[in-house]
Amino acid sequence: MRFTIFQESRKGSRKVNQDRIAYTYGRDTLLLVIADGMGGHAGGEIAAQICVRLFIERFQQEAKPVLRNPLKFLQDTMLRAHAALGSYAAQFSMLETPRTTCVAVIVQANHAYWAHVGDSRFYLFRQGGLIAATKDHSKVQYLVDQGLIGPHEVISHPDRNKIFSCLGGLVDPIIDLSKRTPLRNGDVMVMCTDGLWSVMPQNEMSTWLTSTPILKTSPQMMREAEKRGGPDGDNLSTIIVRWGPETLTDDTATTTTTTDTLNLGDFHTEIDKTVTLTDRKGTQRDLTDDEIERAIAEIQSTIQKYRR
Amino acid sequence: MPVTNQALPASYQLLNYRVDRQISRGGFSIVYRAFDETGAPVAIKEYLPSSLVLRTEGDIVRASSAENLTSFRYGMKCFFEEGRALAKINHPNVVRVLNFFRANETVYMVMRYERGRTLQQQIQMRQDQMSERFVRHVFMHLLNGLREVHTHKLLHLDIKPANIYLRTDGTPVLLDFGAARQTLTNTRPKLAPMYTPGFAAPEQYRDPERLGPWTDVYGAGASMFACLAAFAPQAADARVQEDHLVSAKKIWSGQYSDNVLDVIDWCLRLDPLERPQSVFALQKAIRDIPTRKRKLTFLGNLKRVLFSEIGA
Numbered sequence: 033m034r035f036t037i038f039q040e041s042r043k044g045s046r047k048v049n050q051d052r053i054a055y056t057y058g059r060d061t062l063l064l065v066i067a068d069g070m071g072g073h074a075g076g077e078i079a080a081q082i083c084v085r086l087f088i089e090r091f092q093q094e095a096k097p098v099l100r101n102p103l104k105f106l107q108d109t110m111l112r113a114h115a116a117l118g119s120y121a122a123q124f125s126m127l128e129t130p131r132t133t134c135v136a137v138i139v140q141a142n143h144a145y146w147a148h149v150g151d152s153r154f155y156l157f158r159q160g161g162l163i164a165a166t167k168d169h170s171k172v173q174y175l176v177d178q179g180l181i182g183p184h185e186v187i188s189h190p191d192r193n194k195i196f197s198c199l200g201g202l203v204d205p206i207i208d209l210s211k212r213t214p215l216r217n218g219d220v221m222v223m224c225t226d227g228l229w230s231v232m233p234q235n236e237m238s239t240w241l242t243s244t245p246i247l248k249t250s251p252q253m254m255r256e257a258e259k260r261g262g263p264d265g266d267n268l269s270t271i272i273v274r275w276g277p278e279t280l281t282d283d284t285a286t287t288t289t290t291t292d293t294l295n296l297g298d299f300h301t302e303i304d305k306t307v308t309l310t311d312r313k314g315t316q317r318d319l320t321d322d323e324i325e326r327a328i329a330e331i332q333s334t335i336q337k338y339r340r
Numbered sequence: 341m342p343v344t345n346q347a348l349p350a351s352y353q354l355l356n357y358r359v360d361r362q363i364s365r366g367g368f369s370i371v372y373r374a375f376d377e378t379g380a381p382v383a384i385k386e387y388l389p390s391s392l393v394l395r396t397e398g399d400i401v402r403a404s405s406a407e408n409l410t411s412f413r414y415g416m417k418c419f420f421e422e423g424r425a426l427a428k429i430n431h432p433n434v435v436r437v438l439n440f441f442r443a444n445e446t447v448y449m450v451m452r453y454e455r456g457r458t459l460q461q462q463i464q465m466r467q468d469q470m471s472e473r474f475v476r477h478v479f480m481h482l483l484n485g486l487r488e489v490h491t492h493k494l495l496h497l498d499i500k501p502a503n504i505y506l507r508t509d510g511t512p513v514l515l516d517f518g519a520a521r522q523t524l525t526n527t528r529p530k531l532a533p534m535y536t537p538g539f540a541a542p543e544q545y546r547d548p549e550r551l552g553p554w555t556d557v558y559g560a561g562a563s564m565f566a567c568l569a570a571f572a573p574q575a576a577d578a579r580v581q582e583d584h585l586v587s588a589k590k591i592w593s594g595q596y597s598d599n600v601l602d603v604i605d606w607c608l609r610l611d612p613l614e615r616p617q618s619v620f621a622l623q624k625a626i627r628d629i630p631t632r633k634r635k636l637t638f639l640g641n642l643k644r645v646l647f648s649e650i651g652a
Contacts, residue, residue: 319413319414319416319417324416324442324447325442327420327423327424328420328440328441328442328447330424331420331423331424331427331437331440332427332439332440332441334424334427334428335427335437335438335439335440338427338428338429338430339430
C-alpha cells in the first residue's frame with residue numbers, strides 16, 4: 033500500500049481536548065479512527081481514549097494479515113467499545129457513562145470501508161469532487177432530512193450539538209456502515225470532528241486538499257479552522273489520507289508511506305501524533321511471545337500454501 | 341569439560357514426533373531423526389545456540405540470564421528467517437520443510453528426512469578421483485536448487501560439501517540454511533555466524549555489505565575444488581593476506597576439461613565482482629563446456645591414435 037497521511041488534533045479554545053485520533057497499519061491493511069468524547073469532567077476524554085485504543089488493539093489482533101470482514105470488524109469493535117464504556121462506568125461507579133462519537137475507516141486491497149456513530153464525519157474526494165460522505169446522527173441532520181431546516185441552518189441551530197447515537201449512551205448505538213468502496217490513486221479521504229466541519233465547509237476542504245500536497249496544506253487548513261472557531265472554538269481533529277503515490281510534489285520519498293517494507297504481523301501506529309505504541313525499528317528488539325506465535329503461524333501457512 | 345547443551349533423549353515424544361537419535365549438532369541447532377505418527381522418518385531441527393548454554397538437563401530450554409534470553413530470542417529471529425524462506429521453496433534439490441512449531445520454550449523445524457550421505461563423506465570415502473561426469477551431475481542439479489533459493493531473495497552463505505546431501509539415487513539436496521541471512525554480527529557477537537574456512541567467501545569475513553549471489557558462487561566453486569582435491573581451498577581470509585591458492589587449471593590440467601577448471605577458478609576469485617554474478621551465469625558457463633571437443637588425456641589420445649590406425 034502507498035499513501036500519504038496527515039493527522040492533527042487541536043484544542044481550539046477549550047481547556048481540554050476530548051478528541052482522540054489514531055491510525056495504524058500493517059503491510060496490507062490500514063485503520064484510521066477518530067473519537068470525539070462528550071460529557072463533563074474527564075468522562076469525554078476517557079471515552080474517546082478507550083474507543084481509539086480498543087480499535088487499535090482489536091485491529092492488531094484481527095488483521096492477520098488482513099481483516100476477514102472489514103465491515104463486521106468495524107461494527108463489532110464499535111459495539112465492544114460501547115460495552116466497554118458501560119463496564120468502565122460501572123467499575124468506577126460513575127453517575128454518567130462516558131460517551132463518544134466515533135468514525136473509523138479500514139482500507140485493504142484498494143477498497144475503503146467505514147462506519148460511524150454520531151457527528152464525526154468521513155468524506156471521500158475524487159478529483160476535487162465529493163463522492164461519498166457519512167450522514168450525522170444528529171438532530172439537525174434529521175431536521176434537514178425532513179426538510180424542516182435548510183443545510184445552511186445546521187451550523188447556527190441551537191440544537192446543533194444534539195446527537196441521537198453515540199458509544200456509551202443509554203441505548204445501543206446506531207452504527208452506519210458504508211459499502212465496499214474501490215479507491216483510486218489520488219483519492220483523498222478526510223475524517224474530522226465537528227470542531228473542524230462546523231467551520232470548514234466540505235467544498236472549501238476539497239479546495240485545500242485535492243490539488244496540492246496534503247502535507248503542505250493540511251496544517252494550513254487546520255490553523256485557519258482554529259482561527260475561525262474563535263474564542264469559543266471547539267476541539268478540532270482530522271486524519272487526511274491521500275491514496276496512492278504522491279504525485280503533486282517531487283519530494284515523494286519523504287511523504288509517501290509504503291507499507292511493503294513492513295514485516296508481516298508488524299504494525300505502525302500513531303496516536304495523536306505524540307504517542308507511538310509500537311517500535312517500528314523492530315530489528316534490535318527482542319521477540320515477544322506474541323511475535324513468536326505469529327511468525328510460526330505465518331511459516332505454517334506458507335508451508336501449507338506451497339505443499340504440493 | 342565444557343558444559344554443552346543436552347540433546348533430547350531417544351524415544352522423547354515431541355508433539356506428534358518420537359525422537360530417535362541426534363543426527364548432527366551445529367552452531368545454532370541440534371538435528372534429530374524422529375518418526376511421525378505414521379512411522380515415517382523426519383529430520384527435526386531444534387533451535388539451540390551452542391554459544392548459549394540453555395539446557396543442561398531435561399527438555400525445557402531456559403535462559404541462564406536476562407542477557408542470554410535476549411541473545412536467544414534475537415537468534416530465534418534468524419531461525420524464523422530460515423523457516424520462512426524454506427517454507428516457500430518446494431524444489432527437489434532443496435531440503436523441504438514439513439512443519440514448524442514451538443515447544444520446550446524453543447522452536448522446531450521439521451524437514452523431510454533424506455537417505456544417503458553428504459558430499460563431504462563421499463569425498464572422504466573415495467579412494468580414486470571423482471569423475472568429471474559425477475562432479476558435473478551433482479553441481480548442475482545443486483545449482484538448480486541454489487538458483488531457486490536466490491529467486492526467493494535468500495542467500496545460503498554456507499555452501500560446502502558437508503551441507504550438500506547426496507540421496508541414494510545420486511541427486512543432491514541443499515541442506516542447512518542456518519547461516520542464511522545471518523549477517524548482523526557486530527551487535528551481538530555471542531551469536532556470530534560460524535563460517536567454514538575454505539568455503540566462506542572473503543566478503544563474509546570482512547564485508548557483509550557486499551554479500552550477494554556471488555558469495556554462494558564462491559562456496560559452490562570451493563566445493564567443486566574440494567571434490568577434485570579432497571581438501572578445501574585455502575581460507576579466504578588468509579588468501580586476502582597472502583594468496584597461496586594454486587589454480588585448478590594448474591593442478592588438474594589434462595585430467596579434467598579446461599572449462600570445468602576455468603569455472604572453478606572463476607568462482608574462486610577474491611574480488612566478488614570478478615566471479616560469476618549469478619547462479620545462472622555459472623550454470624551457463626558449465627553448460628557451455630563443449631562435450632565433443634573434450635581435451636583428451638595422454639592415454640586417451642594414445643587410445644584414439646591406436647584405434648584410428650587399427651580401424652582405418
